[in-house]
Amino acid sequence: MSAPDERPALAPPIALYDHVQRLLRESSDAVPPPRGxxxxxxxxxxxxxxxxxxxxxxxxxxxxxxPEDPDTLRRRFEELGVQHHHRHLVRTAVAALELPAEQLAAVRSLGRGLARRGTTVPTVAAGIALLRRLGEPEDVPCLSALGLFRDLAGPAVHALDALDRRAAALVHLVARGRRDELRPLIRALWKDDRQAVHTELVALPAALRFVGGSAARRIAEASRLSELLDHRPSDAVLLARTGELLVRMGSSHDDPGELLGHRDALRLYDTVITRARLLPPTLDNAALLLSLALDLSSGAGALLDWPPGRRAVLLDLLGQLLAMPPWAEASAGGETADQRQRAGWIRRTGRRPFQHPAPAAAFRVEVVAGDPADRNPVEARVLIDGRPVVPALFGRGPAHSPDHLLDDGRLRAGAEAREVQLAEASCSEGCCGALHVTIRRDGDHVVWENWRRTPSGCWGPTAEPPAHRFDAAVYDAEVTRAETDSSWSWRARTVARLIKAGLVGDPGLLDRWDAKRGWISSGFDDPDTAVVTFWYAPGLASGRPEGAGEPLQFRWDVPDDGTPAEAQAAAVLHRLASKDPKSHARVCGGSRARAEELGFPLE
Structure with a gap:
């Protein structure tokens, strides 16, 4: 028998489920800490x-x-060297298991035993994975508790999603809601205090820019937002917050799948738009309603399972409201530069979502510049039979910009087939992939075929979409219309496009300075500035750069001076023809050693 002072060291380890229950009992207010x-x-x-x-x-x-019992699996994992950080492999392997129908009850019992009595992460992860496949409502409390461990939150939330969306959303927010602005709301949700949930929702800032698509969906699910709206039919502030959450869920910069995965999305859209007259006609609310219209017209909102004609009705309601004088006056100007930019966006974009009511043409390109307050990229959205292609097939990043797809002629169809990248993940293609399609001309038709999504470790393959054939004359006319339409653009962006077109037409303007054209567009942080970047190295224009051949990247900012875009672009091109741009641009890329070697020390 062991000595008394050795017994604590030899005591069996506590089950993870029992441990988290004890933590909750010992917590002063029973609310888990941020990140769980x-x-x-x-x-x-x-x-x-x-x-x-x-x-x-x-x-x-x-x-x-x-095995038939949890201890056997634990011993196997230990003997085979399966460790804590292999929990993702455990989850994947369990998901791939073939489970005969006659064994489902026994396997469900095993999963419950692993989840409730498991003392190691691999065994508990196996239990959660089994309950994701076979769990029942009685398993929700156990899964919710285990999800409060930060290392098990993701698997537990996925398991809960199939059983109880509100419980899944609550665990997700507790484990992932790190922003201080959300903690009061999370506290109210955890305590299931309906009055406090409403109070904290309406207390959130008018623009929820700190809330991503995933958090927005989980907030709507955890708060039972549709019920709150039903109980408060005249609450304009709650209505506006709901609209903001919908915009966040459908953002192409995030994952629009968050909107498509929200079971109440149709109901929320319908409620917000049919009650939109409750909202005061302010600049913020005009931007909100216009963003919703853009989503319904050419974004993820168009992919929801709408009853026939309902989406067109809601778009008409938004269009009629935003055309009323009080709403038009809300976008007439602004006191700050940001407000003026936003008001200008509303004036440029205000009628665009309402010009293509469903059913749409077989092939359409809609250039969408989103709310400048959100700093989202400008997209060239391709729609086939009224459905936006990128969120339907990819959803890991926005459609490419018009600079990429339209200004460079990538959507034009020639006799020779060519592959075109329509979208790339917000991180990079090498990380989370990209969406490609092959475009070719076939007699009187243009064919889009051989769709390809580059592989990624974080999402699985899906069936390749079918080939699409379009009337060539109609297709060419639509591409030409999109290429020549600049009504979506603001002055600095137009200046940048004209500068780029001038350099494409006359590359010698930069060649004479041993420079090559780089990225040219409006500034991300300052949309009212055109940004011209170029690469430089001695001998670069001849293709024989000196030294190590490492070019430096320069950036030239051209603030909007209020004159016509054509005049500003012409002035830049004239200056390039007569003066070395390195004299007034700054180094923004390349190695420090190379910059010093060439006489351009980095600041």
Whole structure:
């Protein structure tokens, strides 16, 4: 028998489920901390005796065949070296298991035992993964508690999504809602205090720019937003916050799948738009309603399962409201530069979403410049049969800009087939992929075929969309219309496009200075500035750069001076013809050593 002072060291480890229950009981206000709880035992260092592929094989071996009791699986994981950081492999392997119908009850019981009595992360992760497939409503409390561990939050939320959307949303917000602005709302949601939930929702800032698409959906689900609106039919502030959450869910800069995955999205759109007359005609509310219209017309909102004709009715309601004099006056000007930019955007964009009511043409290109307050990129949205292609097939980033798809002629169809990238993940293609399609001309038709999404480790493959054939004359006319339409553009952006067109037409303007054209557009932080970038190295124009051949990147900012865009662009091109741009541009890229070598020290 062990000595008394040794017994604590030999005591069996506590189940993770029991540990989190104790933490909740001991909490002064029973609200978990931001990001949830750490595990009771800090995982040791990675000591894999094998490669990642070998670890995957070890996980599969431990699960085949599934044991009858949790302790057996725990021992297998330990003997085979499956560790804390292999929990994602465990989840993937469990998801791929073939489960005979006659064994489902036994496997469900195993999953419950692993989740409730498991003392290690791999065993609990296996239990959560089994309950994701076979769980029932009685498993919601256990999964909700385990999701409060920051290392298990993701799997628990995925399991809860199939059982209880509100519980899943609440766990997600507790574990992922790190912004201080959201903590009062999360506290009210955790305590299920309906009055406090309403109070904290309407207390949120008018523009929810700190809320991403995922958080917006989870807030709507956790707060049972549709019920709140039903109980407060005259609450204009709650209505505006709901509209903002819809805009965040559908943002192409985030994942528009958040909007498509929200089961109450149709109801929320309908409620906000049919009650929109309750909103005061302010600049913020005009921008909100216009953003909703753009989503319904050519964004993720167009992909929802609308009853026949309903989307067109809602767009008409928005169009009629925004055309009324009080709303037009709201965008007449502004006191600050940001307000003037936003008002100008509303005036330029105000009628665009209402010019193409459903059903739309077979092929359409809609250039969309979103609310400048959100600093979202300008998109060249392609719609086929009224459905926006990028959020329907990709959803990891916005459609490419008109500079890329239209100004460079990539959508034009020639006899020779060519592959065109329509969108790229916000991180990069190498990280989360991109969407490609092959465009070719076939007699009197243009064909879009061989759709391709580059592989990514964070999302699985889907079936390739079918080929689409368009009347060539109609297709060419639409591409030409989109290429020549600049009604969406503001002056600095037009200046940048004209400068780029001038340099494409006369590359010698930069060649004489051993420079090559780089990115040219309006500024991200200051949309009223045209930005011209170029690369420089001695001998670059001849194709034989001196030294190591490492060019420097320069940036030239051209503030909007209020004169016509054509005059501003002409002045820039004239200056390039007569004066070395390196004398008035600044180095913005390249190595410090190379900059000093060429006499352009970095600041």
């Amino acid at each position: 709880y750490p595990l009771p035992r800090k995982p040791g260092p990675r000591t894999d005796p094998f490669s990642w592929e070998a670890a995957e094989h070890a996980v599969q071996k431990a699960l085949d065949p599934l």
